[in-house]
Amino acid sequence: MALKYYEQIDRDNTKKLRELLDELPYFCTMYFRGIETTTSSRTRIAYARDLKIFFQFLIHENPLYKDYSPRDFQLEDLDQLSVTDLEDYLEYIKYRTDVFEDKHGNKIEKEVINSRTSIKRKVASIRTFYRYLYRDRLIKTNPADLLQMPKLKEKDIIRLDANEVADLLDEVENGEKLTRQQQVFHDKTELRDEAMMTLMLGTGIRVSECVGLNMNDVDFNNDGIHIHRKGGKEVTVYFGDEVENALRPYVEWRKHQVTAPGHEDALFLSLRMQRMSVRSVQYMVKKYAKTVTPTKHITPHKLRSTYGTNLYKETGDIYLVADVLGHNDVNTTKKHYAALEDERRRSARNKVHLRSDDE
Known part of the structure; x- marks a missing residue:
């Protein structure tokens, strides 16, 4: 086995x-x-x-x-x-x-x-x-x-803005800004690339969790994927309609592919019909991202940060973000999204009125 x-x-x-x-x-x-x-x-x-x-x-x-x-x-x-x-x-x-x-x-x-x-x-x-x-x-x-630990300067979290996410997914779909050589390969990988990028942007899973997915880890009945987290924990991460719409066509295509020996269960395949590697996904993300936002160094982890940012903006629940992203310590999450928390606190300054407007 x-x-x-x-x-x-x-x-x-x-x-x-x-x-x-x-x-x-x-x-x-x-x-x-x-x-x-x-x-x-x-x-x-x-x-x-x-x-x-x-x-x-x-x-x-x-x-x-x-x-x-x-x-x-x-x-x-x-x-x-x-x-x-x-x-x-x-x-x-x-x-x-x-x-x-x-x-x-x-x-x-x-x-x-x-x-x-x-x-x-x-x-x-x-x-x-x-x-x-x-x-x-x-x-x-x-x-x-x-020993004194060296002090680290806090880095700004690099993430994609809403319009950049849309532009990135459009580029993955049509490949118009790719080089001519890249477009030749794009015709062969468009379905897979769109499924992977949408999945990472729509769930916040780690790149290692993404490439580790097997065919039977995808559950369309419950709109979830079964992943193996750092530390050995196995969880189900749920996805929305946009992820499902990108994932279904690829999974259907994948069912009919003959893989290299030892890669029969892998969900995401390379052109050699082998399980995708972490390095290959890193290259894929970089290839598309630099056509959309050349000034930002976008990696698979930045896609994860983008999802975490969007989820926190929508829910305001830092504990939910920590749970979905698989952080063992909520303080790790708070550290990453401290600027957003400050933004939310600022937005509260005019929410409570001490006197009614008609006085």
Whole structure:
């Protein structure tokens, strides 16, 4: 029996994690086993890569460990590190030079400059790592708790305006502004592209949730799709008439297609008759969006933000938006839509009258 999309992703990520762990100290395996139930496989891979950079930093920058390999580190070594050492690491990851091997085995130096968001994630990785080891009394000190998280400048949420949504869907339907080469492919993918774009704009689902859909996940009787959320939660997300009108013709077409082996259940197919990848959808969204709004960097996540904005404007219910978008913490939703909340509060200033107009 074929694995579901998210099961296959988890299996592939587990293999990648095992490869990374082969290059890390033995106690890292204990750590990842300990956080398995509270993190996604994708998050664990990101943490493992961050730890690899951390140990490489110690080897390259700290004279005590110049003869070490990452596998040589012991728990006692972590206890010798101070908050100053970790602050040096924080400075190191802002800008560094890494050595990579090309496909011919040649070593190439590459400059790596991390954004504040990336640095914050790497600091969080170290703090989580230390906190776990300290909590389980595997180390005696926890200098990582004294590390200051870098402050991030709040970014404006980029979203599509109502007229831009309409223009985008029109472009997906007719492809008039695409290049001549793109129009050749558009004739073959119009039905699929319109179904995917309308679905994402009309439900706010994540791109990974969209490409992970199987044929039997679509329920036209109840106007819903069954999706697998981050963290393993399975839910039904409901769609309106516009989504149904775009989805039905594609599903009908899809029923008669012969797929590549292993992709029989996939809802959205590439021209190779394989399940669409996240990268392919990202490219598709970018292709259409830049013909409609070239000054905005529109990604699948921006389509999700557009839906969340529209839903909040229509309902004014931040808890409903959080639930539909699949946010575990409503504060995450409030953070994203704080500007809209302020706009609503401003609109209330003249709603209550203290004296009647005829006095």
